[in-house]
Amino acid sequence: MNRRWLLVAVAALALAPPAIGQKKGAKELRWGTDPTGGGPYIYKDDPNGFYVGFEVEFAEYLAKKLGRTSTPVEAEWSTLPELLDKPRAGEKGIDIVLNGYEARDDLKAKYAATVPYYQYRLQLVARKDDEAVTGWPDLGPQKKRIGVLEGSVAFDYCNKRYPGQVVPNKDVATMFNAVADKTHADVTVQDNPACVFYVSDPQYKDKFKLVDDGRQPGAYVIYLRKDDKELQYELDNAIKEGLKDGTLRKMYKKYGIWNADQEWLCKELTGDFPPDDAGTVERAGRGGAGTLWPLIPQLVKAAGMTIFLAVASFPLAMLAGVVIAVGRVYGPGGVRVPFAVYVEVVRGTPLLLQLYFLFFILPKWLPFIAFDPLFIGVLGLAINYAAYEAENYRAGILSVPRGQMEAALALGMTPFTAIRTVIVPQAARVVIPPVTNDFIALFKDTSVCSVILITELTRKYNELYNFNRDLVVELAFLTAGLYLLMSYPLAVLARVLERRLGTASGGSR
The missing domain is CATH 3.40.190.10 (Periplasmic binding protein-like II)
Incomplete structure (x- = not known):
């Protein structure tokens, strides 16, 4: 040109x-x-x-x-x-x-x-075949289990009026499924937009009924x-x-x-009503995959994120665990005490709470740093698992006879060299089984990262489950199979190493 x-x-x-x-x-x-x-x-x-x-x-x-x-x-x-x-x-x-x-x-x-932008009301939904529920007054005397969305206005409303009967959950679809399947809830109380959607859903044809008038009007x-x-x-x-x-x-x-x-x-x-000439609008429906095949690539992609989180964080946890273990066994008091406190605090608090602190609270103290969710996910998992690996390695180090260190020092080695070349290698042989178990557990614990904007395998399963409730069993087996495919090779590798090194099987968590 x-x-x-x-x-x-x-x-x-x-x-x-x-x-x-x-x-x-x-x-x-x-x-x-x-x-x-x-x-x-x-x-x-x-x-x-x-x-x-x-x-x-x-x-x-x-x-x-x-x-x-x-x-x-x-x-x-x-x-x-x-x-x-x-x-x-x-x-x-x-x-x-x-x-x-x-x-x-x-x-x-x-x-x-x-x-x-929208005015809603709380709506009571029951199974269509449940003739015992004809209105709100029936909930209390009959002690009906009421499924609600955790943290919502419906949760507060029902908890005050029907104490001991509320069954909270983080997912609206799960509550409707529980009512439909007659498992964990007898009725559900949700905002009326969700009720209209699920009651008219073909997946729940002839299963639900809207009971009584809506209550507690509010606004979105x-x-x-x-x-x-x-x-x-x-x-x-x-x-x-x-x-x-x-x-x-x-x-x-x-x-x-x-x-x-x-x-x-x-x-x-x-100050005025909307015009009536909005025209005839075709009601939005809900389709559905109908087959598992279109969903597989999405689950596999999410499994890739799970693998990345585990593979990126566990080596950091192992390295930090070795340092902490050596510090606790051979370090001075000024090192042993802080390391011991770290191990106990991390092991004594939930991983979810630790990730929440790193992602939501820490940035308030350091507003000049933009914390990326993926970085926080890897860091949080590494910090959490480092405490457990430290205890594994400490047990391995203590299992090495004292004479090994004395002999190394007698040969002229420095304490650091003796630890690096004599003690840690022997301890590593002992801790292969528990470390492998922790690595396998880490694949499952990555699911907690969904709270900080990371879509890994479990979160993707929850999402697809809500949109394809006719494939619940298939999705569950496929997700479980992907977790098994990720963890089983590690178990095989651990057994091979155990046979070669002559270590015994065991577990740490």
Whole structure:
């Protein structure tokens, strides 16, 4: 191509107008969400397709109004507001929380909130064949087990009125399954959008009934940082405009969740009712994979993340464990005591709590550092397992006869050289079985990393399980098989090393 025409083409691209609804160089509108919660908020009809749901479309609408691009950031539902506390410069930070979060005083005290974008009520759902449940008054006397979403308004409402009967869970779909299968819950209390979605779901055909009227009306709002005044103003205006011009009405009708409460909300925020000419809207349904094959690549990819977390963190844990063990056995008091405290504190506290501290609390003390979730995941696992490996190696070191160290020193070796070349190699032979067991356990413990924005195998299983409930058994066996494929070669390798080195089998955890 002629150089002149090349320059003209480049200039034309540079001067081309931005895409409709986006400003040139538009930045992202990063919104925190938890897809495992399911419909109608955010879910998948096609396992290999894009997310759908009324909040997905709502986020796209808001992003278009603001001249941004909509970017969902996946995390566990209960920790979404915490992501607003991340350093603004952080690569994985979010701008807003948009995932069926109720207007709550405790959250409003810490974060800014927009005007409501949806008015909900708590709805009671029971099995269609359960004739004993005809209304809310039946729950108490009959001691019905009530499944609710942990940390939600429904949880607080039911816990105060029906103490001892509440069965909390982090997943809405799990509660509906428990009621349908007559296992862990007799009824469930959820926000009415979720109830409408699951009751009309073909997977639950003729299984559920909506009981009595909705209670405890409330509102969904968007949470954001308190100093994001301009963003809050833009979001408020976009919500009001969407209600007034019928955009949100059309969107909500698509998912079957438009009702009289939304008419009232529109009147309350805009002074008028939405137009009636929104048109006939085809109800959004829920498809389903129907087959396991499209899901396998997603599980395999998530298994790759599990392998990476384990392989990246365990060598660090082993190295730190050796240092700590040697320090506790041969170090001075100023070294032994801190190492002993470290081991006891780490072993005595849950891994989940340690990851939470590293990812959510530590950045508040060090706001100038952008902590990447993957880095925190590897670091947290290494710190946790280092304590256990330290005890393994300490036991191995103590099993080496004292005369070995004395003989090495008598031959002129320095203490460091004696430890490195005589003591540690002999201890390593003894600790092969427990160290291998810990490595295998680490593959399963990586599932805890889902709390810090990492999608590994267990989280991906939970997500696919919610979107493909007709394949529950198949997904469970496939996920278990992938974990077995990751861990079994390690067990075989450990047995080979044991035979070669003449060590005995054992375990440490």
